[in-house]
Amino acid sequence: MTELEMAMTMIVDVFARYSKGDSNSNSLTKGELKALMEKELPGFLQNGKDKDAVDKLLKDLDANGDAQVDFNEFIVFVAALTAACHKFFQQAECK
């Protein structure tokens, strides 16, 4: 497997790991999104200082309004975040 194929597989794996908890294993519930963010992107939610951060993020990502985050919504987020990190990389270093 190439590096790019591996990166894509890892993103699919991460989503699957956190979304499989409830009956609808194709989407992240609010609790699953919170767990994913805390463990996979520590620091993004500012260490829990903003108690509404997960609610806000869910609202932002939930394009189809079903109160969950499906893979298509998740990958748009990962892409936007990677683009932001890439821009920051060019200037300094992406944490």
Place this chain on the structure above:
Amino acid sequence: MTELEMAMTMIVDVFARYSKGDSNSNSLTKGELKALMEKELPGFLQNGKDKDAVDKLLKDLDANGDAQVDFNEFIVFVAALTAACHKFFQQAECK
């Protein structure tokens, strides 16, 4: 580094590796895009059967019309491809 952070870093690394060849290291030229596709996503361009495949892909990805693929255009492609693979995964297995 978490698995998701590692995946994002790998995507940034792959783009950087193939885009650094010419004077504009922030974008993939047609030749750089061809090299990236052949080495990182073998099989996607159908093993060179379609000689216009790289031209078509470049045209599809080049949202701002500068005849190159910048990181934002690249990550949109990777996201779309990952989403397609994820859908396929759910049915069978993503190659």
